[in-house]
Amino acid sequence: MNKLFPTQEVGSLVKPRWRLEGYRGEPLLQEDIAEAVKWGRKLGIENLRELVELLSEGDSASRRSALLEWSAKYAIRFFETAGLDIAFDGEQWRSEMYEHVIRKASGFKFLGYVKSFDYRYYKKAACVDRPKYAKSFYLDEFLFTKENTKMEIKVPFTGAYTIVDWTFNEHYEKKSSRKTRSFKRMKFEAKREFLFDLINEVTRPEISKLVDSGAKWIQIDEPAATTNPTDEEMKLFVESFNETVKGFNCTFSLHNCYSHYEVLAKYAGKLRNCSHLSLEFANRDSRQTGIGDTRTGYKEIELFEEHGFQGNYGLGVVDVHSNFVEPPELVRDRILHVAKMIDDPSRIYVSPDCGLRTRTWEISFRKLRNMVLGAELGRKALK
Amino acid sequence: MIGCYVTGMIPRPSELIERTRAYERRRISEEDLEKSFVKGTEIVIKDQISAGLSYITDGMLYWQDLLRPLTKSLKGITVGALTRWFNNNTFYRKPIINSHVELEEDAVKNIMCVKQLPENLPWKAILPAPYTFAFLSENQFYKDKAEFMFEFAEIINKEIRSLVEAGFTYIQLSDPALVYEPLAASLKRDRLALVHDALEIAFRGTSVRTCLQTFFGDFSNILPEALDFPVRDLGIDLYETDFEKLKEYSFEKGVALGLVDSRNSLVEEQDELVAAAKETIECIYTSKMGEVFICPNCDLEFLPWERAREKIQIIGSVTKRVREDFV
Numbered sequence: 082m083n084k085l086f087p088t089q090e091v092g093s094l095v096k097p098r099w100r101l102e103g104y105r106g107e108p109l110l111q112e113d114i115a116e117a118v119k120w121g122r123k124l125g126i127e128n129l130r131e132l133v134e135l136l137s138e139g140d141s142a143s144r145r146s147a148l149l150e151w152s153a154k155y156a157i158r159f160f161e162t163a164g165l166d167i168a169f170d171g172e173q174w175r176s177e178m179y180e181h182v183i184r185k186a187s188g189f190k191f192l193g194y195v196k197s198f199d200y201r202y203y204k205k206a207a208c209v210d211r212p213k214y215a216k217s218f219y220l221d222e223f224l225f226t227k228e229n230t231k232m233e234i235k236v237p238f239t240g241a242y243t244i245v246d247w248t249f250n251e252h253y254e255k256k257s258s259r260k261t262r263s264f265k266r267m268k269f270e271a272k273r274e275f276l277f278d279l280i281n282e283v284t285r286p287e288i289s290k291l292v293d294s295g296a297k298w299i300q301i302d303e304p305a306a307t308t309n310p311t312d313e314e315m316k317l318f319v320e321s322f323n324e325t326v327k328g329f330n331c332t333f334s335l336h337n338c339y340s341h342y343e344v345l346a347k348y349a350g351k352l353r354n355c356s357h358l359s360l361e362f363a364n365r366d367s368r369q370t371g372i373g374d375t376r377t378g379y380k381e382i383e384l385f386e387e388h389g390f391q392g393n394y395g396l397g398v399v400d401v402h403s404n405f406v407e408p409p410e411l412v413r414d415r416i417l418h419v420a421k422m423i424d425d426p427s428r429i430y431v432s433p434d435c436g437l438r439t440r441t442w443e444i445s446f447r448k449l450r451n452m453v454l455g456a457e458l459g460r461k462a463l464k
Numbered sequence: 465m466i467g468c469y470v471t472g473m474i475p476r477p478s479e480l481i482e483r484t485r486a487y488e489r490r491r492i493s494e495e496d497l498e499k500s501f502v503k504g505t506e507i508v509i510k511d512q513i514s515a516g517l518s519y520i521t522d523g524m525l526y527w528q529d530l531l532r533p534l535t536k537s538l539k540g541i542t543v544g545a546l547t548r549w550f551n552n553n554t555f556y557r558k559p560i561i562n563s564h565v566e567l568e569e570d571a572v573k574n575i576m577c578v579k580q581l582p583e584n585l586p587w588k589a590i591l592p593a594p595y596t597f598a599f600l601s602e603n604q605f606y607k608d609k610a611e612f613m614f615e616f617a618e619i620i621n622k623e624i625r626s627l628v629e630a631g632f633t634y635i636q637l638s639d640p641a642l643v644y645e646p647l648a649a650s651l652k653r654d655r656l657a658l659v660h661d662a663l664e665i666a667f668r669g670t671s672v673r674t675c676l677q678t679f680f681g682d683f684s685n686i687l688p689e690a691l692d693f694p695v696r697d698l699g700i701d702l703y704e705t706d707f708e709k710l711k712e713y714s715f716e717k718g719v720a721l722g723l724v725d726s727r728n729s730l731v732e733e734q735d736e737l738v739a740a741a742k743e744t745i746e747c748i749y750t751s752k753m754g755e756v757f758i759c760p761n762c763d764l765e766f767l768p769w770e771r772a773r774e775k776i777q778i779i780g781s782v783t784k785r786v787r788e789d790f791v
Contacts, residue, residue: 192729193478193768198546198555199528200484205768207729247553249729264703264740265682268728309551310646 082233085463086416086429086456087166089395091336091359092237092302092436093178094159094171094445099136100152106140120442124158149174150225157230163446164453167233167298172436174222178239178302179247180204181218186283188212192249207249212279214286223291235298236291237336237436241280242321246305250275273317280324288329298332300359301325307341315344319351326354334359334395338435346384350391358385359395361434363415364402370410372418379415382422393427394419397434398455399448404440406447412455417462426463431456465755466790467518468783469588471677471699471720472530472638472763474523475772480504501525505577511773515780518757519588519634522577529556530592530638530763531600537571538619540564544602550644550680552727552766559601561612567619570626578630589632593639593676594620594662600641610658617665628672636675636699636720637666640762643681643704656689664694675699675720679762684709691717701761702744703727711747718754721745722761724779729771737782742789753790758783 097120099113114136121129132151138144156171175181183189188210194202223236253271257263288299306318326333333354337345338361349358366378382394398415399407412431420426431452437445476484483500486492508523527533535543535557544558572591581587598613606612624635642659667674676690677699683690684706690698691713699720700710721744723737745756758779764772 192771194481195768196475196554196765200488202481251728251730254728254730265706268703305553308548308553
């Protein structure tokens with residue numbers, strides 16, 4: 082992109098109640114419908130009457146399918162109205178980044194809930210057979226987005242390493258004999274086999290379909306990239322990324338957040354065809370304006386530079402876990418601080434730390450709008 | 465003797481999970497939630513009894529994480545941010561040490577379901593080891609983490625005495641940070657002498673059976689020093705430990721063999737586990753066989769409840785078969 086400091090979203094937007102409850106077939110409250118109308122007007126959505134009629138209908142497969150399209154249309158328009166340069170559909174079609182892929186591939190079985198923390202749990206699946214591509218999982222939403230925007234599109238794509246890390250590996254461990262002396266090695270080799278089967282049987286076929294259909298930029302989401310920060314595991318992660326993107330005529334980037342950046346930095350330079358790293362920093366930073374020592378959250382950029390990463394940064398300048406709306410001046414200073422650190426402003430893509438799905442649409446919109454204004458101030462400052 | 469037990473938190477039974485979620489959404493009262501915890505605890509205790517485990521725990525269903533009862537109760541500590549629990553997709557609240565730590569009332573005993581434990585079977589209690597608690601905390605008060613570790617060991621000693629008084633006859637201290645590979649690299653050998661001394665303080669004046677349970681890392685990294693730790697049993701995660709290195713040492717203490725994998729839902733073949741147990745026992749006890757416990761490699765809470773339940777039964781069955789082979 083020729084523009085300095087292009088602005089982008091990173092992933093998901095919270096699903097409105099009319100989309101969530103409507104998709105579940107639950108009756109909607111008047112206030113849910115009013116919310117849809119309010120945002121529809123704000124975003125300039127056409128044929129709102131049609132949506133209101135749909136929301137008043139009873140549950141059916143066609144209604145569920147239409148709801149996905151409507152909410153995707155809202156999210157796309159949301160990003161356009163906020164003024165972003167690069168966007169997608171806020172992942173409105175996906176139940177969740179892990180579950181969405183697992184449900185569309187074969188070879189997996191959900192076993193039940195596992196504790197995440199306190200009284201929060203997540204549904205965990207087991208790989209019970211060799212993973213196979215069963216149904217497309219991102220293509221439909223990409224085609225829909227393509228039809229409904231003129232913006233540059235970036236497809237967020239859950240990485241294979243994270244899926245493997247979050248899944249019980251029954252199939253491949255069962256194939257291995259449990260001899261005492263090889264337990265540790267057996268687990269690693271079984272993980273490796275699972276990972277590359279998943280990449281070759283499921284991940285790459287979907288990327289291939291996206292690229293054939295015109296996708297130009299795919300963001301590989303790997304929240305688990307540094308969960309196992311040993312040298313052997315990090316090398317496996319790098320190998321998995323490189324295998325995933327190998328040979329495709331497409332731009333790829335990596336998104337990783339709330340992570341060990343001192344570990345990731347050591348290996349980032351080894352990622353091939355990775356044009357850009359989308360990283361979370363605002364969460365760690367002070368809220369005072371200024372550049373220099375005030376910007377406590379961006380120190381780790383130095384590590385990536387020291388270890389020879391030469392790509393672009395999807396620079397997290399908006400904290401997605403707080404309702405604090407970053408003023409444009411703060412966004413500007415975060416951008417200018419890093420531009421100075423790396424001595425090359427053209428390597429910065431302005432982003433939130435992660436998807437905004439834990440914030441309301443009101444807060445998300447205000448945050449993104451100020452992010453766009455902050456990028457403009459940054460451009461002016463460098464003129 | 466060949467016995468068996470669990471080594472940490474058992475996952476909450478499915479119904480209890482639903483009730484905790486309902487509580488979070490304010491759909492049920494605290495009293496209703498409490499009743500569900502009592503019922504859940506009853507289930508996990510029954511499962512351990514029916515599997516024939518040698519020591520029974522209350523399942524630790526109330527524990528939000530291994531450190532929390534102490535993080536929440538000790539004066540001088542505040543509950544910090546959610547932090548990844550080693551290399552798992554599970555999180556704990558980081559203890560923030562901001563003034564002198566003090567135990568005002570029993571933290572662990574108060575959260576244990578003592579009344580529900582069976583009268584006719586021995587009880588086991590599990591607490592965080594001083595090293596792991598100190599390592600995973602953010603120290604804003606003490607000179608260094610070692611100073612805090614010794615202070616914490618004194619507190620753990622009071623907790624242990626109180627638990628022993630309540631009737632517990634087996635005390636396990638869980639020490640994953642001691643062996644977890646990315647951290648182990650920074651653990652200098654001379655630190656193990658400090659760990660030894662902290663354990664001595666923690667177990668001072670107690671006559672019950674004790675264990676230092678390690679997991680998520682290679683036990684052989686702390687050998688041979690661990691063989692002299694002031695505990696009766698040493699717990700080993702066999703899914704993380706280099707067996708070739710382990711068998712270079714001759715054990716005299718008891719061992720808790722983490723043979724059942726709590727981090728994979730695959731239900732193990734019993735024949736394979738029996739063979740693995742026998743091979744390990746024969747290799748590490750070169751002169752005289754010590755006392756052995758068959759156990760999961762870490763907390764079962766990483767599994768969905770139904771699968772954890774199956775694994776508890778396997779622990780019992782495998783132990784029975786290994787016991788028969790060594791008679």
